Amino acid sequence: MREKVKMRKIAQAIEKFFSSRKDKKIDPLDILIATILSQNTNDLNSAKAFENLKTRFPRFEDIINADVKQIEEAIKIGGLAHQKAVRIKKLLTELKEKVGRLDLSFLSKISVEEGIKFLTTFKGVGLKTASCVLLFGFNKDVFPVDTHIHRILNRVGVVKTKTPDETFHKVKNLIPSGSAYVLHTGLIKFGRLICRARNPLCGVCPIYSICKFRDKKFFKDKSKGLGLKLTKKGEFILLDEI
Known part of the structure; x- marks a missing residue:
């Protein structure tokens, strides 16, 4: 799958489950x-x-x-x-x-x-x-890349880079127009809750099907028993179904 198409699919999934309201105006x-x-x-x-x-x-x-x-x-x-x-x-x-x-x-x-x-x-x-x-x-349409977003985009196979700065330059033309804010804030939430550095919850990952993480099957089996739910406020939570 070409990187731009893959990034668009990721953006759509992240926006659905991890969308964020824009904060009030800050200096x-x-x-x-x-x-x-x-x-x-x-x-x-x-x-x-x-x-x-x-x-x-x-x-x-x-x-x-x-x-x-x-x-x-x-x-x-x-x-x-x-x-x-x-x-x-x-x-x-x-x-x-x-x-x-x-x-x-x-x-x-x-x-x-x-x-x-x-x-x-x-x-x-x-x-x-x-x-x-x-x-x-x-509110500029620019996509900041920190260490967590760098890790996620390498794990899922969008890029193969060694530093966040390199990732920034690789993906800046792949980000769908107008989606930088939602994608940036959403990926941070996604990384903290699902695509964690250790023990990722691949079994509830909304982009599992397009992810290239080599151990995703192992972690999918490990995270069985969890479910997804969107609250009335549009916030994403995990459900323990056991």
Whole structure:
């Protein structure tokens, strides 16, 4: 099956079972800082680190004027606190120097490629972080690839790549137009619940028939007794039928 057709089938299945409503409008600069804080930690700790940062420094201008140690103390729950504190302070300082203000709204008027090129000039901002800012902050039709999505797309046979960045470049022209948000958020849910790194639940996988995972039959048998159900809210849950 050609990659583009396969990706379309995956997108259709993911949208059916794992569709997500778009979040309310969020300041793109908040998204940028939050994504940096999410690096090398879990969602719970990164969210708490961001909350602590905003409580301690209500304005981004306050971070520029703060000592690195103060920033580090605010975000320590997220791990790598010193590195992240230095990068965030430096990023905000450089952004103000380049743009004249602490604002990313101008990115809405330029292409995805130009936006990624600008954002990745800042240390600590890679393809994933830049594309997350453009997707969630500006509703751009760009598909961020993190380590989990990279793993899933390799497992199911869409790509054969070694890094998330390589996967990003391989699939960016395969994503059905207008489906980047649903596919990105859906694949993350799919990876956490079904296509897990260890012990995937292949027996309830909505894309089992087109998946190339060599051990899928073994894990299908292992996950017998589970079923699928969509709640009234359109959320996907597993049912233990035993």
